Amino acid sequence: MVKVLRLNLRKFIDDSYEILIGFRLLDNIPSDLKENPLGDRYAIITDSTLKNIYGNRLLNKFYEEGLSACLIDFPAGEESKSLNTVSYLASNLLRSGINRKSAIIALGGGVVGDLAGFTAAIFMRGIPYVQVPTTLTAQVDSSIGGKTGVDTAEGKNLLGAFYQPRRVYIDPALLKTLPRREFISGLAEVVKYGIIYDGNLFKYLEENVDRILGLDEEVLLNIIERSCNIKRTIVEEDPCEVNKRAILNYGHTPGHALERLSGYKILHGEAVSVGMRISGWVAVRMGFWSIDEWERQNKLLKRFGLPLKMEFDIDEMIEAMYYDKKAEGETLMFVLPKRIGEMASINGKYKIPVPEEKLRIFLRELAD
Ligand SMILES: NC(=O)c1ccc[n+]([C@@H]2O[C@H](COP(=O)([O-])OP(=O)(O)OC[C@H]3O[C@@H](n4cnc5c(N)ncnc54)[C@H](O)[C@@H]3O)[C@@H](O)[C@H]2O)c1
Ligand SMILES: [Zn+2]
Known part of the structure; x- marks a missing residue:
């Protein structure tokens, strides 16, 4: 009983x-x-x-x-x-x-x-x-x-x-x-919001690079408010990261791996900047994103003084990415832009599997 x-x-x-x-x-x-x-x-x-x-x-x-x-x-x-x-x-x-x-x-x-x-x-x-x-x-x-x-x-x-x-x-x-390098590192996340959610924010950043770097009060207030509002909206929709909240991790799968490989010597935003160039390229090569917009993203990151490239060994990089929490089971998952201001999804799912063989090719292409 x-x-x-x-x-x-x-x-x-x-x-x-x-x-x-x-x-x-x-x-x-x-x-x-x-x-x-x-x-x-x-x-x-x-x-x-x-x-x-x-x-x-x-x-x-x-x-x-x-x-x-x-x-x-x-x-x-x-x-x-x-x-x-x-x-x-x-x-x-x-x-x-x-x-x-x-x-x-x-x-x-x-x-x-x-x-x-x-x-x-x-x-x-x-x-x-x-x-x-x-x-x-x-x-x-x-x-x-x-x-x-x-x-x-x-x-x-x-x-x-x-x-x-x-x-x-x-x-x-x-x-x-705040030390200059820390400030610039933070700008990577602001660029990220433009790419994943708000094409107008992205354009505003392009138009105000000098004022942002000069810590202009009106512009700072504006980009912080808009960024917070995007994060707020996404968190409200998916507080526990079941699906959509994952788009906040754009550039972070390769970014976290790079942080790890550098022994955390590079700053988070610097790694995310390089990571967005990598994830963006994956999006281009998988047919989700246009090469023109990928280049536009990279150009803005560069104007802010953010890095676009880092030396790494492809095998070590892939291994480090598997370590990231976003790797579910055996497949590496990426969130990928479809256009500036919107992320791609397959059957409503924002985390998109990228086969290792393909990723290896894409990473090699970026090293050239
Ligand atoms: N919880 C989340 O959603 C989330 C999201 C992103 C990052 N993180 C975490 O955030 C951490 C990184 O945070 P961070 O980039 O803010 O760095 P941090 O907290 O390490 O600060 C960087 C340095 O700047 C100094 N500093 C901070 N503010 C200052 C100021 N106004 N003037 C002068 N010096 C100042 C700090 O003392 C520190 O030495 C990581 O551990 C990361 O995992 C968490
Ligand atoms: Zn981040």
Whole structure:
């Protein structure tokens, strides 16, 4: 005799949140949180570089508003994106009096956002957090969509959770102190949005290269807002990446492989730029995309100062691509443009299998 009890747990979850974008927003975050509280105490999590540039300044604004807050930092850099740092952060949160009624403020680039978000997801089984992205990559990409996690010795982002922030505060003025190379790397993701979703954004980028590189406020605000809006729309449609959200990974299958092969010496956006040239070529050769538009993409990347080529061994490259999460079973999967502003799909599926023999040929063609 088997007795069966059913535990009914159908959930309706509303994970909606607002993304606020504005110059000099940073100093107003505490007053906004005072009006729309998320906790009775706030822990700012940031990295060692940002602590001195913006961390202490933000902490003081919390104090000025009479809010209870503390600041915890860890060494800047991808090497910190590990479980070790999560347990370091958890201990420090506990010692700083953070409890299940408190909230976390993730102040930093993608490393801080992924780490602080993941810590928030598991601290006391989950407390609220907000994203305050400080790199262009984080402002247009990683702060939105709730992907959090850490790396392991075996690879990047292998442990994690979908855990949405409760609010995102984007202040493009923070980009003024960002190292030039990091800023340019972030532009690769903006070009990506143009290719995968918005031909008008792509054209706008072509027309405003100098103003973008000169950090013109109006243009920066515009490209950040449009990028966030695209990411928002795609995440709303497919929050857990069942299908369409995969288009956000355009250029990333070869890009991640290149990052790996370089021992993470090249920046993510640089690898994605080279990866978009590769994926774009695959799209051309598989008959999805026109060579003219592929060249137009490459020209824009180049004008931004992004790399288009990197030396690699084709066998090693293919092996590294199989390692990527996007390789399902035995076949390598790519998302491929159909025209600037739209991705190709087969029977409604955006991930398109590319046979290894063909890929080998395409990669050889690009090396010539
Ligand atoms: N969760 C997602 O959806 C998602 C998406 C894309 C990337 N990521 C992750 O993001 C990480 C990369 O993030 P990143 O490119 O933002 O780099 P990062 O967080 O490592 O920051 C780069 C460097 O710039 C410094 N810095 C950041 N902002 C600054 C500022 N305003 N002024 C001066 N210095 C500043 C940092 O201290 C750091 O040394 C990777 O781990 C990647 O996996 C996550
Ligand atoms: Zn990316």
